[in-house]
Amino acid sequence: MNDTINAGTSYSSDLKDRYLLFDIDDTKYGVSLEYVLEIINVQTITTVPGVAHYIKGIINLRGKIIPIIDVRLKLGLPEREYDDKTCIIVLNVNEVQVGVVVDRVSEVVNAENSQLSVPAEVGEATSRYLSSILELEDKIVLIIDCEKFFKSELDYSQF
Amino acid sequence: MSYIDPAMRDMLDTFVHETETMLEQLDEILLESERAGSISEENIGGIFRITHTIKGSAAMMGIEGISNLSHAVEDVFYILRDDPSKLDLVFDTIFDLVFQTSDFLKREVEKLQEQGLDYVPDDPSGLIQKLRQQAAILSGEGAAGGAEHSHEENAQSGNENLARYKIHVFFSDDVQMENLRAFMLLTQLKGCCDYLSSDPENPENDPSLSEEIAKNGFIIYCNPSSSIDEVKQTIENSLNVKSYEVVDLQEHDEAEKESEQGEGNVNADSGSASQQTSGGQKSSSKNSKHSLISVNQAKLDQLMDLVGEIVTAESMVGSNPDLRGLKLDNFTKSFRELRKLTNELQDIVMSIRMVPLQTTFHKMERLVRDMSKKLGKKAELITVGGDTEVDKTINDAMVDPFMHMIRNSMDHGIESPEERLAAGKPEVGRITLSAKNVGGEIVIEISDDGRGLDSEKLLAKAERNGLLTKPMSAYTDKEAFALIMAPGFSTSEEVTEYSGRGVGMDVVRKNVEQIGGTISISSVKGQGTTFTIKIPLTLAIVDGMNISVGKTIFTLPIASISQSFKVNDPKQIIRNTNGTEMILIRGECYPIIRLNRYFGIPGGAEDITEGILIQVNNNDSKACIFADELIGEFQVVVKPFPIFFSKYDLKRRGLSGCSILGDGTISLILDSNNLICEL
Numbered sequence: 082m083n084d085t086i087n088a089g090t091s092y093s094s095d096l097k098d099r100y101l102l103f104d105i106d107d108t109k110y111g112v113s114l115e116y117v118l119e120i121i122n123v124q125t126i127t128t129v130p131g132v133a134h135y136i137k138g139i140i141n142l143r144g145k146i147i148p149i150i151d152v153r154l155k156l157g158l159p160e161r162e163y164d165d166k167t168c169i170i171v172l173n174v175n176e177v178q179v180g181v182v183v184d185r186v187s188e189v190v191n192a193e194n195s196q197l198s199v200p201a202e203v204g205e206a207t208s209r210y211l212s213s214i215l216e217l218e219d220k221i222v223l224i225i226d227c228e229k230f231f232k233s234e235l236d237y238s239q240f
Numbered sequence: 241m242s243y244i245d246p247a248m249r250d251m252l253d254t255f256v257h258e259t260e261t262m263l264e265q266l267d268e269i270l271l272e273s274e275r276a277g278s279i280s281e282e283n284i285g286g287i288f289r290i291t292h293t294i295k296g297s298a299a300m301m302g303i304e305g306i307s308n309l310s311h312a313v314e315d316v317f318y319i320l321r322d323d324p325s326k327l328d329l330v331f332d333t334i335f336d337l338v339f340q341t342s343d344f345l346k347r348e349v350e351k352l353q354e355q356g357l358d359y360v361p362d363d364p365s366g367l368i369q370k371l372r373q374q375a376a377i378l379s380g381e382g383a384a385g386g387a388e389h390s391h392e393e394n395a396q397s398g399n400e401n402l403a404r405y406k407i408h409v410f411f412s413d414d415v416q417m418e419n420l421r422a423f424m425l426l427t428q429l430k431g432c433c434d435y436l437s438s439d440p441e442n443p444e445n446d447p448s449l450s451e452e453i454a455k456n457g458f459i460i461y462c463n464p465s466s467s468i469d470e471v472k473q474t475i476e477n478s479l480n481v482k483s484y485e486v487v488d489l490q491e492h493d494e495a496e497k498e499s500e501q502g503e504g505n506v507n508a509d510s511g512s513a514s515q516q517t518s519g520g521q522k523s524s525s526k527n528s529k530h531s532l533i534s535v536n537q538a539k540l541d542q543l544m545d546l547v548g549e550i551v552t553a554e555s556m557v558g559s560n561p562d563l564r565g566l567k568l569d570n571f572t573k574s575f576r577e578l579r580k581l582t583n584e585l586q587d588i589v590m591s592i593r594m595v596p597l598q599t600t601f602h603k604m605e606r607l608v609r610d611m612s613k614k615l616g617k618k619a620e621l622i623t624v625g626g627d628t629e630v631d632k633t634i635n636d637a638m639v640d641p642f643m644h645m646i647r648n649s650m651d652h653g654i655e656s657p658e659e660r661l662a663a664g665k666p667e668v669g670r671i672t673l674s675a676k677n678v679g680g681e682i683v684i685e686i687s688d689d690g691r692g693l694d695s696e697k698l699l700a701k702a703e704r705n706g707l708l709t710k711p712m713s714a715y716t717d718k719e720a721f722a723l724i725m726a727p728g729f730s731t732s733e734e735v736t737e738y739s740g741r742g743v744g745m746d747v748v749r750k751n752v753e754q755i756g757g758t759i760s761i762s763s764v765k766g767q768g769t770t771f772t773i774k775i776p777l778t779l780a781i782v783d784g785m786n787i788s789v790g791k792t793i794f795t796l797p798i799a800s801i802s803q804s805f806k807v808n809d810p811k812q813i814i815r816n817t818n819g820t821e822m823i824l825i826r827g828e829c830y831p832i833i834r835l836n837r838y839f840g841i842p843g844g845a846e847d848i849t850e851g852i853l854i855q856v857n858n859n860d861s862k863a864c865i866f867a868d869e870l871i872g873e874f875q876v877v878v879k880p881f882p883i884f885f886s887k888y889d890l891k892r893r894g895l896s897g898c899s900i901l902g903d904g905t906i907s908l909i910l911d912s913n914n915l916i917c918e919l
Contacts, residue, residue: 127898127906128792129881130839132888139882141900144549148884177883234884 103183118171288317309364312371406487410457418453419443435463548877556902598626611650624674641748653690687770693763695720721761725749786871790843793907804854861916
């Protein structure tokens with residue numbers, strides 16, 4: 082009964098329970114739809130010298146300059162050639178727009194709290210950025226916490 | 241239920257804006273008078289007028305607190321206006337009270353602006369009480385009550401026979417608050433008229449008269465003290481007057497006895513006495529006043545963005561690949577015309593946004609005054625170059641940094657009078673705030689003659705706060721000074737009201753860098769500290785030379801380029817012992833910056849004869865930049881790097897921003913000054 086009430090109440094809380102799934106190698110990752118602005122194809126990225134290696138550079142998205150971060154490199158995984166499946170997900174994190182490069186965008190899923198569990202405290206680069214783990218029928222999805230993911234970049238600008 | 245009548249919503253903005261402007265004027269007058277130690281009659285009149293107007297408009301808005309307080313100040317100055325010599329009795333007290341009033345009013349106006357109709361007023365009765373006491377002292381015991389109202393009887397019930405002229409004034413359409421405009425006009429005319437009355441009388445007391453005045457105009461009966469021309473001048477110079485008509489009642493009586501006075505449209509002697517002014521665009525150029533309109537800044541920003549887009553679109557057309565290799569004489573001609581026009585458009589939009597720094601400087605004078613009283617230190621602020629104009633965005637962004645730095649100077653820099661005398665310095669400390677225009681940049685210096693920075697203390701403190709990144713002995717003085725701008729650093733042992741919360745100088749640096757500026761500190765222990773801020777004249781558009789290095793495109797501002805040339809013989813290059821390369825140009829030695837090595841860009845030309853050298857001269861630095869090739873000259877719109885990059889301090893590395901080129905690709909804008917400093 083609660084479900085039916087929740088369904089129509091608030092648009093943003095509705096988005097919160099939905100996740101955009103993407104692949105890095107064979108692992109499925111997810112990010113809450115409330116952060117996602119759009120998904121675009123890889124375009125020419127202008128490198129900016131002197132920044133961390135996982136910041137690939139900047140792109141011109143309809144007149145706006147947006148930084149691009151390679152999720153693989155940020156997670157400490159080896160670099161991979163971009164192909165026609167490679168996508169940039171444009172996110173809005175605390176009013177800052179940023180694009181993240183992922184191997185492949187797969188689908189959008191609805192999730193309920195019962196399917197989410199707290200990730201185990203492992204010192205791995207991957208788990209540091211996770212907010213929860215989502216168990217679906219046939220797969221396990223690692224949900225990325227956007228605020229944690231970009232903390233090292235955004236903290237400085239908000240002191 | 242809101243405090244302000246919802247019907248007043250439209251007027252609220254007007255009220256806030258006008259009151260703010262008047263409070264700024266009030267502060268200026270106060271500071272000037274206090275510095276002079278006396279107050280001129282003109283300024284007493286000024287304060288009287290300002291408070292009177294605020295009183296009237298606040299009463300009309302139904303904001304009693306503001307209205308009553310202004311009334312109290314007005315009363316004091318009403319007495320002073322009649323007899324300025326009385327001021328000596330209570331000079332300091334009055335000034336403090338009026339400053340407090342001004343602060344109170346500013347706070348209230350700010351609240352009004354933020355909260356709109358939900359505004360909750362503060363109670364000024366304490367201040368009012370104090371002001372009343374002063375008024376009582378001034379006017380002799382017990383007379384205070386009488387003084388409060390006596391002046392309002394100035395505009396005595398009209399006896400038209402006393403007046404020689406009848407002036408019928410119409411206000412511009414939709415100015416609103418016509419009754420107050422009428423009243424302001426009367427106040428202005430008081431100075432040049434022996435006799436003055438109006439119909440309707442005392443318009444400020446009854447807001448409902450607005451409509452009537454808007455419709456039928458406003459009639460003034462007056463007897464000018466010198467000539468009617470002076471009165472006309474005053475009316476013309478006052479804002480919002482659409483048209484007016486002067487009737488000479490004496491001539492009128494004699495010439496056309498049958499015509500009754502009192503009706504609005506009496507035949508005026510149509511010669512010199514009747515003049516029409518219409519809506520700001522007057523045909524007679526001699527007496528024309530500047531017609532000003534206030535514009536929402538958001539619209540100006542939009543306009544600026546739009547102009548930026550036009551410039552980009554224009555170069556997109558001009559360098560369109562489809563045109564390559566075609567001979568298009570007519571097209572080129574039209575295009576040149578277009579470019580000329582966009583350049584003009586750009587200049588005008590820029591100039592609209594330019595404001596002098598003066599107002600900001602005045603605010604600082606106020607700050608120094610308040611702080612010296614509170615801290616028991618003596619200091620004066622000297623401002624130089626307040627007429628220097630900067631972009632409005634830059635001006636606004638600089639207010640906070642100025643405040644922080646002046647607070648710092650007052651709090652940590654300037655010593656107490658005793659200490660200063662003991663150190664052989666003049667008792668009164670001096671803070672200088674200067675601005676000047678140096679080749680496309682505004683250089684602002686804030687210096688004090690206080691105790692200066694102590695690099696050892698700074699380092700010790702930084703170590704305690706864990707801010708050091710290398711051994712203490714490895715820090716130069718300049719690096720040590722720069723530590724005060726690190727986040728979480730505060731030099732004062734105890735936290736004071738004004739500074740020392742640990743967020744001060746780092747915010748200053750952040751603000752300055754956000755508008756593309758740089759800040760540096762120099763200091764001599766015991767003699768003082770100087771902060772030098774360099775900011776670009778305008779943020780928006782630069783003439784740049786695009787150059788390529790590997791696949792990266794850089795834009796170098798034309799202003800800093802002297803020449804570019806090819807090196808034919810590698811032997812021209814001199815190698816320093818530490819590996820840096822140099823070249824001799826007309827007997828001067830220029831270091832060479834290879835952009836590809838400096839920025840680690842793969843694929844750039846390595847052989848010095850293959851690429852091109854660009855000679856860059858700045859005020860105090862010079863170098864040659866080595867790139868693959870010149871692409872051409874473009875106007876580019878400067879966009880700051882996304883906030884994501886603020887951590888990396890790209891500005892210091894020599895990149896001041898980026899810009900979108902005609903074909904949609906991005907170029908990085910080089911800051912040659914910082915580039916050379918990094919060497």
